[in-house]
Amino acid sequence: MSKAETIIELRGIKKVYQMGGHALEALSGVSLEIGRGEFVSVMGPSGSGKSTLMNIIGCLDTPTSGEYYLEGKNVAGLTFDQLSSIRNQKLGFVFQNFNLLTYATAWENVEVPLLFNGKNARRRRQRITELLEAVGLLDWKEHRPSELSGGEQQRIALARALANDPPILLADEPTGNLDSKSGEDIMGLLGGLWKEGRTIVMVTHDDRIAAHSERTIRLFDGQVA
Amino acid sequence: MNLTLPRFFLREFRKRRKKTALITFALFWGTLCVLILLAFGRGMSAQSRVAFSGLGENLIMISGGQSSIVHGGLAKGRLIRVYPNDIEDLKKRIPEIAVIAPESYNGWPVSARGKELNRTVHGTTPEFAGLRTQIPQPGGRFINADDEAEGRKVAFIGWKVAADFFGGEEAVGKEIIVNRVPFTVIGVLQKKIQNSMYQGPDADQVYLPFSAFSQIDSQPYLDRIHVQPRELGLSKLVEERIRTVLGRKYRFDPADRYALGIWNTIDNAREQEKIFKRIEIFLGVIGALTLFIGAVGVTNLMYAVVRERTQEIGIKMAVGARRRTIVLQFILETLFIFAKGTFWGFITAFNIVGLVRLIPLSEEGFGIGAYLLRPVFSMDIFFIFLGIVGTLVFLAGIFPATRASRLNPIEALRYE
Ligand SMILES: Nc1ncnc2c1ncn2[C@@H]1O[C@H](COP(=O)(O)OP(=O)(O)OP(=O)(O)O)[C@@H](O)[C@H]1O
Ligand SMILES: [Mg+2]
Numbered sequence: 001m002s003k004a005e006t007i008i009e010l011r012g013i014k015k016v017y018q019m020g021g022h023a024l025e026a027l028s029g030v031s032l033e034i035g036r037g038e039f040v041s042v043m044g045p046s047g048s049g050k051s052t053l054m055n056i057i058g059c060l061d062t063p064t065s066g067e068y069y070l071e072g073k074n075v076a077g078l079t080f081d082q083l084s085s086i087r088n089q090k091l092g093f094v095f096q097n098f099n100l101l102t103y104a105t106a107w108e109n110v111e112v113p114l115l116f117n118g119k120n121a122r123r124r125r126q127r128i129t130e131l132l133e134a135v136g137l138l139d140w141k142e143h144r145p146s147e148l149s150g151g152e153q154q155r156i157a158l159a160r161a162l163a164n165d166p167p168i169l170l171a172d173e174p175t176g177n178l179d180s181k182s183g184e185d186i187m188g189l190l191g192g193l194w195k196e197g198r199t200i201v202m203v204t205h206d207d208r209i210a211a212h213s214e215r216t217i218r219l220f221d222g223q224v225a
Numbered sequence: 226m227n228l229t230l231p232r233f234f235l236r237e238f239r240k241r242r243k244k245t246a247l248i249t250f251a252l253f254w255g256t257l258c259v260l261i262l263l264a265f266g267r268g269m270s271a272q273s274r275v276a277f278s279g280l281g282e283n284l285i286m287i288s289g290g291q292s293s294i295v296h297g298g299l300a301k302g303r304l305i306r307v308y309p310n311d312i313e314d315l316k317k318r319i320p321e322i323a324v325i326a327p328e329s330y331n332g333w334p335v336s337a338r339g340k341e342l343n344r345t346v347h348g349t350t351p352e353f354a355g356l357r358t359q360i361p362q363p364g365g366r367f368i369n370a371d372d373e374a375e376g377r378k379v380a381f382i383g384w385k386v387a388a389d390f391f392g393g394e395e396a397v398g399k400e401i402i403v404n405r406v407p408f409t410v411i412g413v414l415q416k417k418i419q420n421s422m423y424q425g426p427d428a429d430q431v432y433l434p435f436s437a438f439s440q441i442d443s444q445p446y447l448d449r450i451h452v453q454p455r456e457l458g459l460s461k462l463v464e465e466r467i468r469t470v471l472g473r474k475y476r477f478d479p480a481d482r483y484a485l486g487i488w489n490t491i492d493n494a495r496e497q498e499k500i501f502k503r504i505e506i507f508l509g510v511i512g513a514l515t516l517f518i519g520a521v522g523v524t525n526l527m528y529a530v531v532r533e534r535t536q537e538i539g540i541k542m543a544v545g546a547r548r549r550t551i552v553l554q555f556i557l558e559t560l561f562i563f564a565k566g567t568f569w570g571f572i573t574a575f576n577i578v579g580l581v582r583l584i585p586l587s588e589e590g591f592g593i594g595a596y597l598l599r600p601v602f603s604m605d606i607f608f609i610f611l612g613i614v615g616t617l618v619f620l621a622g623i624f625p626a627t628r629a630s631r632l633n634p635i636e637a638l639r640y641e
Contacts, residue, residue, distance in 0.1 A: 060543055060635040081547045087634070088545020099540050099638060103240050115233050116545040160544065 004035035006072075007168065007199050008057060013066035015052050015222075026052040028222040029066070034201060036167070039194045041210040042203045044219035050203045053219065054172045057201060058093045059083045071167075088116050092161030094171040098153045100145040106132065106156045107141040113163040131159040135189060151182025158189060169193060171202040175209055187212050234554045238561055245562050248526045252566025252614070253573070255519030259512055259610055260574035264600035266508030270501050272596050283494075284356060285452040285464055287471075288486040296478040305475050305484045306446035309435075314474065315452070319466045324453040326352040327435055331442050333404040335431055337390040344386060346403055346431045348438020356451045359432070365397045365412030368434045372411075376436040380408040385428040387413045401431075404441050408433065460491040512606075520614050524621035527562075531555060531625040538629045539637030551630040552623065559622030563615060571607060578602045 015027040026049045034040055042050050055061040056068065059075060068075045070090065075083070087093070100109050110131055114124045132138040135155035137148075145153050154174060161169060171190065175183030183206075191212055194200050204210050218225040238245075289306040292299070312327050330347040353359065354367035359381065361367055372379050380401060387396035387410070396410045414427055454463040464487060468479040477484035538551055578600045586595050629637055 055635045058543075060638070061633050081549075084542065084545050084547045087543060093543055095638075099536075099543065101537060101540060103237075108236075112541065113544040115229060116541075116547070116550065118227070118229065120229070163544075 004037055006033045007036040007038075007070070008032075008034040008201070009067075009069040009072075010057075011067040011069075013053070013056060013063045013068065015049070015056065015061075016064045026222055027056075027063070030219075030222070030224055031066075032217060032224060034199060036199055037194075037197050038215065039190075039200045039213045040202070041213035041216045042201065042219060043205070043207075043210055043216055044225070046205075048219040049222040050219055051172055052222075054170055054201070054203055058091055058170045059087050060093065084116075088113055089164045090166050090168060092158075092163075092166045092169045094154070094157050094161050094169070094174045096173040096176040098145070098150075098157045098177075100153055100157060100160075102145055105142050105144055106137060106148065109145070109156055110159045110163055113160060117164050127163065128159075131162060132156075134162075135159045149182070150178050151185055154178060154182070154186055155189070158186065162193070166198075168199045168201070171200070173203050173205065175204065175206070183209065230550065230553070231557070234557050237554070238558050244530060245558070248523060248530065249562050249566045251519065251523045251526060252563060252618070253570040255516070255523065255614065256567045256570025256610065257574050257577075259515050259519065260571065260602070260607060261577060261600070262515060263508065263512050263606045264574065264578045264602050265597065266505065266512070267603055267606075268598075268600035269508075269596045270505055271601050272599050273497070273501055273504070283453055283457045283460060284490045285454070285460065285467070286488040286490075287450040287452065287467060288448060289446065290484050290486045292477045292481055293483040294478045294481040296472075296481065297476045299476055303477070305471075305477055307450050307471065307485070308446050309439075311447070311450060311471065311474070315450070315467060315470060318470045319463060321455050321459045321463050321466070322452055323455040324352045324356055324451075326350045326356055326451045327447045328353065328449040328451060329435070329438060329442060329444060329447050331404075331444070335386070335401055335403050337399065337401040340390060342386075342389060344429060344431050346433060346438070348433050348435040348442065350435050353432070353451060356453050357427075359427075360415040361412035362415045364395070365410075367412055368432060372434040373436050376440065377434060378406065378408045378437055379411045379434065381412045381414065381432040382410055383414045383426070383428040383430045384416055385426075386431060403431065403433065406441050408437075457491065460489060464489050516610065516613060520617045523614065524617050527559065527618055527621035528625055531622055531629075535625075535629045535632075535637050535640035538626070539632070539634050539640065542630075542634035542637060548630045552627055555622055555626035556619075559619055562622075563618050567611060567614070575602060 009032075011031050013027055013030040014025065017024045017026055030049075030053060042053065044050050052061070056063050059070075062076075070086065075086070078086070101112070104112075107128055110128045111124055114127060119127065128141075129138065132141055135158055137152060137155055137159070140148060140152060140156075145156070148156065154177075158174075169190070174186050174190070178186065187209060190200055190202065200213070202209075202213065210216050287307060289304065292301050292303045292305060295301050309327055312325055316322060316325055326349055328347055328349045330345050332343055333346050334341050335344040335346065336342070349368070350373050351367065351369050359367050361381070362384070365381075367381050368379065371377070380403065382396065382401070390396070390401065391399060396413050399410050400407050401410060402408070414430075416428070452463060452467065454460050465479070467487070468481075468485060471477075471485060472479040472481070475484075538546075541551060579602075581598055581600055584598045586598060629640070632640070
């Protein structure tokens with residue numbers, strides 16, 4: 001896989017948080033490349049900048065300096081709305097705490113990215129059915145997040161991340177809030193997605209979870225170790 | 226036009242109706258209170274005007290007095306009277322007078338059908354009707370020029386006099402005895418609202434042609450002369466001319482305020498006008514305060530509800546919402562809540578005002594009910610209200626949403 005086309009490329013990415021008077025450098029010059037179809041895990045001690053890095057890769061946050069090329073295109077110059085459509089179509093993001101809309105049903109949560117992508121009702125219905133079937137929760141489509149277990153909520157979040165069939169799936173400790181059985185279910189799904197050819201970047205603390213990936217990037221104090 | 230997003234917004238709005246119910250209710254309640262309050266205020270003000278105009282507008286009433294200034298070699302303290310021939314003199318000398326009528330009265334026993342009551346009986350000319358708003362009930366009339374010229378024994382009576390003698394029966398054509406002389410009733414005064422009166426309410430009065438009255442009354446002078454100037458603006462001028470003309474005739478100083486008793490309704494009207502203004506200002510201030518408190522409350526609620534949704538905005542941005550999609554959703558929701566609350570407030574206020582107006586007023590004079598039970602619904606107030614509250618609510622709803630949409634998705638997601 002080493003000769004594969006680079007899909008994500010970071011060069012000297014820095015992220016500085018201004019906290020009152022002093023500045024905190026969460027990332028101090030991270031450079032890395034991830035090839036299309038790779039399954040990479042990111043590990044490192046707490047506070048080492050893993051989430052900060054993932055948020056930048058996921059276009060949820062912008063770096064203080066450095067360059068980020070996504071499919072060869074520099075992300076720095078893009079407008080908010082251009083980034084929105086990247087988040088909508090190129091990247092799927094799974095959070096540790098799920099981040100589902102609490103007032104909406106499982107079905108409706110999965111529908112949101114499809115709505116923002118302008119899909120018509122028939123195509124939405126078709127796609128949501130497909131996705132909920134894939135994560136094994138079609139029967140739970142009318143349930144709200146509060147009526148679902150953590151593992152189920154994360155599967156809904158995963159279905160939502162995959163709504164517009166993005167080439168890249170990003171997951172920040174997707175199993176962090178789950179029991180080991182649910183965690184294994186999620187990992188099984190991620191493994192399957194990788195085999196389908198998707199690029200996966202996942203943060204984890206757990207070596208057994210990291211073992212599912214091809215390669216591990218280790219962060220320490222905001223730098224690649 | 227693609228309705229996918231608007232439909233989605235509508236669905237989300239419905240789902241969260243409970244969260245915004247309080248705002249909707251606050252808007253409803255605020256609209257209701259302000260509109261009702263102002264409707265009652267308007268009503269009071271309008272009714273005061275109606276009541277005041279019951280006496281007749283732009284009227285000068287002249288009666289005799291007592292001189293208080295030495296003038297032309299005559300001592301002060303002389304009684305000054307006005308006489309029937311003053312009518313012709315004043316009309317001739319003061320062209321600004323539009324209508325002029327004499328009036329004298331006396332308290333006499335009036336009887337009919339074996340019942341005798343003491344009533345005030347007036348002698349006056351046909352012009353009096355227009356001056357003092359003496360509108361006859363259908364089937365009757367006021368004294369006319371022929372009655373006056375021929376000294377006919379006819380009478381125009383208040384509706385209570387008619388009721389006292391004839392009950393519900395038609396009074397016109399019946400006979401009443403005034404001071405032992407029989408008179409035929411030619412008309413009954415129509416009921417009217419009146420809060421400014423002299424000599425008791427019009428309902429209890431009896432009017433005779435001046436010529437006929439003079440035959441049964443021995444008083445040579447008039448009790449009053451009623452004058453209506455051609456225009457409201459001429460009122461003070463006419464008043465001064467009357468003092469000058471009569472001063473020359475009866476030899477008193479025109480500057481002597483006590484030589485004649487002059488009641489000029491324009492003075493009252495000005496006083497009354499000030500009172501109406503004060504009432505309106507008072508209610509306006511209360512309305513503005515109510516509006517302000519309501520608007521602050523609604524604004525606050527709106528702001529809190531939208532802020533609470535920063536995380537939701539973060540989630541939506543993370544899965545691909547554009548900035549304008551986020552802002553549009555909040556604009557539509559705000560519009561929805563605003564329209565719903567104010568619509569129902571308006572409908573309710575409108576109906577309450579309508580229902581209150583259906584309550585019949587008591588026919589006796591002009592009680593408190595006439596002021597309280599005739600609220601006037603005014604659209605101008607409603608639109609001003611909509612404008613002010615609308616602006617505030619919109620700012621309160623859109624400002625935090627716009628601010629949230631300016632955040633990075635991750636900042637919005639982390640927002641507590
Ligand atoms: N919004 C922020 N403002 C200020 N400092 C921040 C912010 N987000 C993160 N940090 C700081 O940046 C550093 C890196 O944080 P980050 O969340 O990326 O670590 P992490 O590796 O994901 O840790 P964990 O394993 O605990 O999730 C930490 O010191 C953290 O306190
Ligand atoms: Mg983290």
